Amino acid sequence: MRAIVVGAGIGGLAATLSLRRAGHEVTLVEQTPRLTETGAGIQLAPNATRELRRFGRLDEVAAQSARPADVSFRTWSDGTEICRYALGREAEDAFGAPYLQIHRADLQRALAAAVPPGAVRLDTQVVGIGQDDASAWATTADGERLVADLVVAADGIRSAARQWLFGTDEAIFSRTAAYRALLPAAEVADLDLPDTGVWLGPGRHFVHYRVRRGELLNVVAVFTTEVAAQESWTARAEPGEQLREFEGWAAPVLSVLERAGQVFRYGIHTRAPLARWNVGRVTLLGDSAHAMVPFQAQGAAQAILDAAVLGDSLADVTPDGVPEALERYVRRRLGTATGMQARSARAGEEFHLPDGPEAQARNARMAAYAAEHRFMPVATAWAVDVLDDKEQT
Template sequence: MRLNVAVVGGGIGGLAAVLAIRRAGHEAVCFEQSSELGELGAGIQIGPNASRLLHRLGLSEALAAVAVEPARLQFRRWHSGAVIKELVTGPEVIAAFGAPHYTLHRADLHRVLVDAVADVRPGLQCVGADQDDDGVNLRFADGTFYRADVVIGADGLGSRLRRLVSSGVARFSGKAAWRVLVPAEAVPNLADPPTLRLWLGPGKHVVSYPVSAGRLLNLAAALLADVEDTESWTREGPADELAAALHGWDPDLHTVIAAAKTTLRLPLFDRPPLEHIGTGRMTLLGDAAHPMLPFFAQGAAQAIEDAWVLGRVLRNATRATAPDALRRYEQARHARTATVQQRSVRNGELFQLPNGLRQRVRDVALRRFTLTRFDWLYGYDADTA
């Protein structure tokens, strides 16, 4: 019997879930609160642990048209830009992990997923869900209802569905991510060859990489931020504030900031791993379940892994066995996502060590880095794990 699965939230995680659940032979429909489907004007990395799953969902060609596979990964010193360590990536990543490491414009990735799902239902904000033995009634802000056999909450950091299945509040990290996108030709020093760069500095770090098939360069800076600030934040932050915060940093970064038309600023949150992310016929995925700091660039990748595992557990499920299948999904994902959440916090600390002995020890360790260092993360295959 085909299940009727409702996915609440049309972000990267929700859309991937629809595709994975349909691939498992069920019906899946996606409800999105925004009336216009889209994503932030910023970049995203999709590591091999997630790109292999997107390929299996039939998206290789569409991704190849918009993604970049950086040829190098560089760790740099904050003030001079001197390279601490360079790794050759591109084909080496495929040789090591069997799938590429992509850098993309978020809107491009989102569009690829929306096109593949084909029938996302926009403008429908879920405001509640009531379940009985046979199914779940979703309630929407416009007064309409939808009945499903199974409901997946893919409604992000502020998830309304999470409040129905679990407690716990998001935790402000004390940091904000500043993000800009500029035309590649405005920053020739950083555009060619396609490179994923990290500048590591005391209390701050910066990442840059090409997106949109190399036409644009994405820059993201993780800087300290006051908790009080978050209340009044808009999504745009003044470029001169970003430039001032990076005073004394590599001049190439200032070339990027000077070329930017808009500067986005987002407070960064995560949440300690939750014991329960589901009950009965409802479960969560992605940021709704395990929001994480972006310092391993894995939030969306983990949401895509979630989506794949949901497809796996639901493959042979019936209306009667679906709740058990969801519990198997939750068990299968708990340790993995908790590890990535915790290591993301730790990575942020390492990237931002103050000048001094610990920073020098970190750099010695970095110089010994090889791709095998990422086996635990990128070598993971959600289909067999």
């Protein structure tokens, strides 16, 4: 069977590998002239790395990753530890797959290396998607029609395919923005930072972890704002802007922000949940279907899970069975992905509680949970193998 995948980000590459693993011929269409992933760090929990192993890419991804031992949640003002959860060997033993932290570009390269060059159409903009009873197609800006048995739109948070399928539906500003930076880990070695740190404060939180085999520190400083911020991985912050936004925070946080060098500022957007992702022979996948705030570190993971279930749902399917197979795929994934969207939004609200009784109660809840559990609450999602239940609803 033949498939067209639109978009060569993490979700599109994973979908390509999953469909090829199911025995199908795939054409991956990408509008940029080169496969270059923007952004910085990304966290891959065991539910995602389990699927990367099935795709045959886990070893390559792990070779470029950092393997954190644990994550420490701390208070914003003085760095007092609220609680700590295991991430390293304990998580791998418990969930059967590792917890990895990697640069987005390294993950993209590791996935792209398994896609035959002849299966990729770079510098090709898709301007329309159509279908009839027997086939589906993507029309390019040059007027070419690429025909297949199905089309998978993995074209990101600003998905054009989503609008073609379901009408005008804009990305939603989450009222949060973030500063991000990468700096050599050696430059902050004197700060005695936790392996992975999440610092919680009023209207803000600060995250840091290592990527690229531990050589770089990835920094994300999130803040609440009513001013819609540009959704861009390349928009630069004004010099010192991040220090003013996090004034009064604990000395290690300010030291990292001061040493960060080039700092980027981007607005965090989401998409409203959909009642369905598919129409006939065409379906959405990843951020085009369920873009979420990154506060549970599950955005990329959910796209990888989509890809795994998509390939599994289309295994042993003939062209006539594509619409029904896509229905199965959506039944198995929509509820879980939508639930993670909501869970991530709630986490952001919890992280940003004002000082006082609410924050104290949150800290007490977190400490009590950690006293009873080795892994953070979102780990309940890590334990689920999405291919165990063929007809999850």
